[in-house]
Amino acid sequence: MGKNVVALTMAWALAGAWGGALASEKPVEAVSALVQGASSRAGAGAELLADFQGVAEPGLFNKADDAALALDGAIAAVQRIDTSARPQLAVASLAYLRAAQSLVKSLLDARRKALHADTLDREGAQAVTDLKAAKDSDRPALLAHMEAVFGQSDEAEAAMKASVARATSALAELALRRELLAAQLGSPDALVPEKTLAAVKRGLQTVQPQEE
Numbered sequence: 001m002g003k004n005v006v007a008l009t010m011a012w013a014l015a016g017a018w019g020g021a022l023a024s025e026k027p028v029e030a031v032s033a034l035v036q037g038a039s040s041r042a043g044a045g046a047e048l049l050a051d052f053q054g055v056a057e058p059g060l061f062n063k064a065d066d067a068a069l070a071l072d073g074a075i076a077a078v079q080r081i082d083t084s085a086r087p088q089l090a091v092a093s094l095a096y097l098r099a100a101q102s103l104v105k106s107l108l109d110a111r112r113k114a115l116h117a118d119t120l121d122r123e124g125a126q127a128v129t130d131l132k133a134a135k136d137s138d139r140p141a142l143l144a145h146m147e148a149v150f151g152q153s154d155e156a157e158a159a160m161k162a163s164v165a166r167a168t169s170a171l172a173e174l175a176l177r178r179e180l181l182a183a184q185l186g187s188p189d190a191l192v193p194e195k196t197l198a199a200v201k202r203g204l205q206t207v208q209p210q211e212e
Contacts, residue, residue: 046192
């Protein structure tokens with residue numbers, strides 16, 4: 001509860017700061033500036049989270065949470081800008097920011113589930129080693145433990161793959177929303193780079209290859 005209140009307070013603070021600083025700028029320039037800052041945070045976080053073969057550096061999940069919060073702030077700030085003369089810009093920018101937020105959150109969930117599955121895999125391997133070295137009298141209990149761990153590992157693997165599938169869908173949605181917003185802004189320069197999207201796609205495919 002407390003964390004949600006803090007997050008909401010920070011989001012409104014960011015919205016107020018961004019909205020005030022950009023109030024005098026043209027709507028397209030204001031939206032572009034907001035989107036660029038949020039895109040930078042989201043892209044960096046998404047690329048790190050999608051590196052399933054790498055070691056999760058300390059603070060990775062906190063940084064991803066911060067990126068999601070920055071997107072909250074950007075969404076609130078865009079809503080404060082008067083885009084009545086360009087309603088399509090408001091629609092496209094909000095859809096893009098929400099898609100970026102969805103990608104970060106889904107990758108965060110997938111990476112956490114992958115770490116959990118990996119932990120259970122290691123525990124299962126250790127259980128096999130312990131069983132081989134155990135005395136006959138200890139084998140029944142160790143065998144039961146090993147079977148339980150393998151069952152949990154299978155469930156964790158399935159949950160992780162389902163989460164990766166959701167992240168893959170979120171990536172496709174972001175790519176679409178990026179294209180639509182680029183058309184409104186006149187350029188994709190302020191948006192998550194294509195190379196970042198490609199890196200995220202490769203990372204997801206190392207865990208769950210997609211059929212061509």
